[in-house]
Amino acid sequence: MPSSLTEFLRNFLLLPPEGSTFSVSADRLHFVVILTTFAGSFGVFLTAAIFIIRYRQRDPDQTTVHVPPSRLLEAAYIVLPLTLFVIWFFIGFRQYVYTETPPPGAMDVYVTAKQWMWKFTYPGGPNSINTLRLPVGRPVRLLLTSRDVIHSLFVPELRLKQDVLPGRYTQTWFTLRMPGRWRILCTEYCGLLHSEMRGELVALDPAEYEAWLANQRQDLNAQRDASASGPEQQAHPAPSLAEQGERIAVAQGCLACHSVDGSRHIGPTWLGLYMSRVPLEAGAFAIADEAYLTESIMEPDKKIVAHFQPLMPSYRGRIGAAEVAAIVEYIKSLRTDEVVPGSGQEPPHAPLTP
Amino acid sequence: MTESDQHSGRHVGPLTLLVVWLVLVGDAAANFGLFHVKLGSLQLPVALGLATLNFVLLLWFFMHLAEVRGTRRFALPVGVLYLLLLLALTLLDVTTRFPPARPNGLASSQPEAGASPAGSETNRTEPGPSRAP
Amino acid sequence: MPPLPKAAIQEQFGTPARQKEAATLAMWVFLGTELLIFSGLFVAYGEYRYTFPVAFQMAGSYAEHGLGLVLTILLLTSSFLATLSVLAARQGKRLATVGLIGLTVALGTLFMVLHLAEWWHHAREGALPGRYYHFDKLTLPGASLFFTLFYLTTGLHMLHVTIGLALLSWSALQALLGRITAEYTTPVEVTVLYWHFVDVIWTFIFPLYYLLARP
């Protein structure tokens, strides 16, 4: 479709600007479907109107003959719409699969929703409330979870929404195509201030984004310096999520059983654990992704690594989702070269550390 | 009208019923016995298979489905069909979800699922041997 | 044909055969509906057993397996007697009908008693649903869901057993009062159909909740 036509249709249908690459393709299908809808409903309506005028009643006792439609006509009005519908379905479903399947290497942002605010956590720090800053032109994956009821993250400009569920994660991804400031709306009814649960997506040029990120980390740093009491505490580089994870792991006593240098201890080592193939009892294997790591923290007895004893206590209720995410990021950061799967390939979900 | 001839079909006599009752009890006992044999992943299908046998016998002889005609014959089977379709489509969703999107969040993915977090393979095995005792 | 009991034919029906057909059809259709009342619980069972396979099998291993078999046989036998009562009613044997239904009711009541005892046993151990769960032998997540579903499913089933017992007692009373004749057996046939349905549901509850072994 020529761009002037799509621009006209977009304005005619009052659609917001096309902020993501997905929204461009979705809009093309949108135009076709909606124009067909208009054509179909006005077509039926006008045909009926013509029949009223042409075949209006001339006598209250007028008789008519039964005119069954021909087989061909009947077949036509089954097959034609069905063909259209099925074609739309396949195009739409392809787009759906595309937008539900994040590419490897997408930048991860954790989204936590609660009544009635959004919290965005960048793996390399910082956190932000209700404002999501993202770079243009880079695939971004959102990993969403809720702390209370179901919410739904919706940005009209991205033509995307994803429900946010408590106690579990959902995901969505997109690539922004232009800078802008767009509303984030909650679209799953979540109680009293549902309509006030709004955030803002700020799409930035990559350079601007990097500058902002660096600035944020410096601020965080400065804050921590200000609050630091011990003289021996030095100015670390930014306190990334992984570093927070390390502190939590120490505080929770994880490192009493798990080593970070590859040595065998009471529990399996964390070095190179992430995305490795972990042997379980009875010859099964698990891939140590985020899901497995979190499960092992929350329900350690569910999958015991071969040749280890089920001794670890469950941390369910003892640490929250944010802390688990931090520990997982910490484990992710403990990598050795040989355990990265898919040699020569960027490891998926690489933490955002400069 | 065929539906009116209630007893046009075979009559089920008391002797048949007695035999059926013995088979039913035997079947339940067999199910109970097989439970003590470690069947592993076959346990559920076998148990449900035997239960279905009992279900069919109950329906056909005790509930006189053999005797009735017309719509009455289809009413309960239609219910069964819709139950199975509800079950099948819901389980289609549950078994193919993005693993962290199951209850308990990241905590309950299956071992093979980790290959790709977005992976949605359907061929995940049921209770694997890989779990803790 | 001897005259039918008073109020046996309602005026909207032309013939007694029609009326009997309508009554049994209504019961069959109603049973299809009843089955779907249970469907939600079976679907929940399917999902949670898939999600928490170990917890479910561990929890199932604490079920009263032997009692499960006893309960199953009780219901099967009561169903058998109930069918015989229909045959007796069709032959106009009043006392046999009443006696067989009476036996059915007795077995059903025994089922209820044993089943409630089992509930009591689980409850004393702390295997209660949801947030009341404090069964210390099994702390796996998902185990409480097994017991939630166990209580819900068997509870709904028990509700049906209770209704079935009430209906059976009512039809026994009808037979005792001579309102059931060889030509007019509809109340007995319909209530016995309902009673079989109770058994049909139990046929699946038994393997799903009582026959789970430790993995």
Next chain:
Amino acid sequence: MRPSPLDEEARARPNVELARWPDVHYLNHETSVRSWLFTHDHKRIGVMYLATVGVFFILGGIYALLIRIQLLSPESRFVSPLAYNRLFTLHGVTMVWLFMIPAIPSGLGNFLYPLMIGAKDVAMPRLNLLSLWIFWAGALLTVIGMLWGGADTGWTFYTPYSTTTSTAIVPVLLGVFVIGLSTIATGLNFVVTVHTMRTPGLGWMRLPLFLWAIYGTALIQLLATPVLGLTVLLVSIEHFAGIGIFDPALGGDPILFQHLFWFYSHPAVYIMVLPAMGVISEVVCAFSRKNVAGYRLIVISTVGIAGVGFFTWGHHMFTSGQSIPASGAFGILSMFVGIFTAIKVFTWTYTMYRGAISLRAPMIYLFGFLFLLVFGGMTGIALATTSLDLHWQDTYFVVAHFHYIMVGSVMLAFLAGLHYWWPKLFGKTYFERPATSAAAVVGFGFIATFTPQFYLGNMGMPRRYAFYPPEFQWLNVASTGGATILAIGILIATVNLLVSLRYGAIAGDNPWGSGGFEWMGTTSPPAPHNFTAPPQFPAQPHDYSVAPRRTLPRASPP
């Protein structure tokens, strides 16, 4: 009596006679309140259902107007956010369970289908009365629950919000459960009646299409309602006891609730729409004086909708975290169910071809219905197109869509049916002029209310918002304007019908000269037991190859 032009017309035509008022009919053979409350007569039960749903329709409409007033400005303080949340829940619950689900099947259906199959009554008249009482009990429970503490969850009751909200949700859920029991009783009665009570010789493929629609509806009611019943009970138990079945903290899955809920609530759309389609099949034949083009196709599509409509429920859940393969399966199944509606629309349009169309009020409602059904249905297909749903889900586009297809078509078909069968129900004709203008105003008002909402959805306004960003205001104002027009139209139609009860002309047995079975063999209003002799129905309903007998309405009082 001096001869009037009516008399002359009646004399000139062999098949026409002057309207007569029957001496004894179902309204006057007993008149005490007791005789109404304990009646087994399907006609009286139908009329009581109609009166009840009429009241709830007006109430639901008032709630809708309050919602529209709140949305006139972005930060309106007309009602508090809590009150707003309760208001839209109240509106949804009232309209869905107290108006749309019972309106046509239990109201018009109860009245008409024994007349259409030539039966004295339904198969289980006592159960029929019981279902009305249960419905009243459930409605009372729901309304009391809503007014006293009021649920604020929306009519969808999504967990875990519904299980944790501090508002009184349990009475409402139990009310819905009780109404469900009434629905099951009604559906059971319909199915058994159609199977066992047809007058001798009336085969399945001779049944009027309204009957087929009601039959399909009854099947859905029987198969879907129990699942809802169990689900709302589980939510109630979860709410006060915390059994964990849908609670993520205890391992439960909130999406399971959505599966079970939509397994009912998607077919529930067909519980509402199928009877509406049945009414339209009757109306289009009667006012085009044509046999329906493609009886068999309409029957097939009715049964098809009843059967396949169950397996599309997941298209409400594309964004919920449902898996990709499941979304695919539900998406394609939704496309197939759409085709059945398309078949019906084409068949109705083709029925008008070479007919003799008179533009009475029911026919004007029918034109509005056709537009709403096609536009609403096609936007439904658009919504089932998985990728497009990601933008539209839970926005005003969805609100507009389901108001078009569900509310609009049910409301217009209900009004069309009410006008068409008003003479049969009460023996009086409504006033044609105000009725046709009301029909036009209702149709226009409806489109004016909800078309802006499609645009709002495209712009991205989510549903259930008490406050909204200011750029959405102009369309919201337009929508409120439309709602005002709609309300005026409904007011005119209601007043017209009610006034005609007293001042309308005596209709006679068949004022339309309709070929529908319900107009044959009974008086208007019908006798207490419908038929005095077994009715002789023509080979096909809606046969206009010979002109059916017609009565001329006349103005004198009975």
